[in-house]
Amino acid sequence: MNPMIDLLNSHRSIRKFTAEPIDQATVDALVQAGQAAATSSFIQACTVIQVSQGERRDALAEMAGNQPYVAAAPVFLVFCADMKRHQLACGMHDAEMLSGYTEQFLTASLDCALFAQNVMVAAESLGLGGVYIGGLRNQIAAVADLLELPELVYPVFGLCLGQPDQNPEVKPRLPLDVVLKHDRYDDSADAERIAAYDASVREYYRTRTGGNKEMSWSEQISGMLVKEARPHMLPFLNTKGFIKR
Amino acid sequence: MNPMIDLLNSHRSIRKFTAEPIDQATVDALVQAGQAAATSSFIQACTVIQVSQGERRDALAEMAGNQPYVAAAPVFLVFCADMKRHQLACGMHDAEMLSGYTEQFLTASLDCALFAQNVMVAAESLGLGGVYIGGLRNQIAAVADLLELPELVYPVFGLCLGQPDQNPEVKPRLPLDVVLKHDRYDDSADAERIAAYDASVREYYRTRTGGNKEMSWSEQISGMLVKEARPHMLPFLNTKGFIKR
Structure with a gap:
């Protein structure tokens, strides 16, 4: 812009x-x-x-x-x-x-x-x-x-x-409609949107590491947040x- | 720059x-x-x-x-x-x-x-x-x-x-040497520096309000932080x- x-x-x-x-x-x-x-x-x-x-x-x-x-x-x-x-x-x-x-x-x-x-x-x-x-x-x-x-x-x-x-490379961010809500908090469609996003994050890591790391966003988060x-x-x-x- | x-x-x-x-x-x-x-x-x-x-x-x-x-x-x-x-x-x-x-x-x-x-x-x-x-x-x-x-x-x-x-107008900020320290926290000269800064904040308010408000930074802060x-x-x-x- x-x-x-x-x-x-x-x-x-x-x-x-x-x-x-x-x-x-x-x-x-x-x-x-x-x-x-x-x-x-x-x-x-x-x-x-x-x-x-x-x-x-x-x-x-x-x-x-x-x-x-x-x-x-x-x-x-x-x-x-x-x-x-x-x-x-x-x-x-x-x-x-x-x-x-x-x-x-x-x-x-x-x-x-x-x-x-x-x-x-x-x-x-x-x-x-x-x-x-x-x-x-x-x-x-x-x-x-x-x-x-x-x-x-x-x-x-x-x-x-x-x-x-x-x-x-610039790291891909969550889809805009997950992050920007209108008038009230409504995440009813977010699981589906995050699943789609997960694929692009996996691809980002695959390209960036020459195939050594393939991890989606939700995998990464879930691995981290089960710990103290x-x-x-x-x-x-x-x-x-x-x-x- | x-x-x-x-x-x-x-x-x-x-x-x-x-x-x-x-x-x-x-x-x-x-x-x-x-x-x-x-x-x-x-x-x-x-x-x-x-x-x-x-x-x-x-x-x-x-x-x-x-x-x-x-x-x-x-x-x-x-x-x-x-x-x-x-x-x-x-x-x-x-x-x-x-x-x-x-x-x-x-x-x-x-x-x-x-x-x-x-x-x-x-x-x-x-x-x-x-x-x-x-x-x-x-x-x-x-x-x-x-x-x-x-x-x-x-x-x-x-x-x-x-x-x-x-x-x-842009509001004047604390002097750089109050905010930026080198290698360790040392505020031994800060009271003096803040007193000098107070004068410029008072002047900012005086100009901006046509003389209706004259308040230094430390006055404003002290008035606010005695409350819950x-x-x-x-x-x-x-x-x-x-x-x-």
Whole structure:
């Protein structure tokens, strides 16, 4: 429809980068583009920690489940949901902040995602590529310690950025009529639609792996969701002062 | 730096729209651009409900705290975090999904935000404007009932879209050195930086309201956070099967 929408539609995760560095002025500009995203009630609850290459970065790569691109990416950013800043703001006016609400956890986390997506899009508009690293939540307490995160701050996800050194295909998404409903939630036809979609995902993997992997979307999801999903998250978030009520 | 980044940096919330409709092909294209965003482990956990104008939309406007633009916007989308689809996928393979994890709540909510931000940016690239409606969470149970949301689906936020009929200034953001940290979390200089920023926010409001409102960022935040933050959220989410462990 236009170059911007074409850019959005051409997104794919990039996990292999050339050695070409990204200068700090560019990183600053990307983060500023992130700040320009909407923020719930102007809370601006996202803090980005840019982790330079070296020991700390290597440790993060291991904590994320041995993802070597976390160590190798020219730039690695950790997006943190941050309500400590608000405690500071309250302190400036002798006000006592009521914290621990699930709503606050949610808005701060959403702020990070809106912010990060702007960073991703801005990076892609410069010809860079990237991949989000949810794997930081595998050992989230260790990550928080490593980055010296205080109470009311937690790492939502990471983002690797760099010049792409691979050119993966765009991964097919669910059919529009599964994802876009009108006026009310009605999924009565979705099983059938997902079955049709499954075939295209299987084909995507077959082509991409030279026949080594053939897996449909629903197979992949069902294999994943029979397992526990990071059961340490709620206790960890509680220790950081989140989701206490 | 380039037209895309300029577009991101020029974002402001639009709450007043011309009557000009947005055709369905455009809405579909915007939602497809949303789908192109990254999704955690390919879960694709966002469902969009497009609510047409009329009684249902009017009810949502009231539930959101009487925000008339929710009723008046040419297009109104509700972004729902949806793990019911995954239950369906598991059922297709006789697998029993383990649900209720905080991690699942988080990834599904983040998926919605990444998706929605693409929709916002795509809309803005077409000259449209919009505003997120977190106010849907004021009466979230009523909103969920109105949209007939089943268990494992909840409304994260709404989005009004249309042709702008106002031209607000871009709101100043926190200084970059408050938001971007290097290698570790260090906010020791932030109180001072926030005080300087407060002055620019006060000036923004003074100019924008013709002197009727003068409020700094920290004042605004401290006024807001001494109050309860939607304390119904956790019990509501629990009834929908989220954050149970």
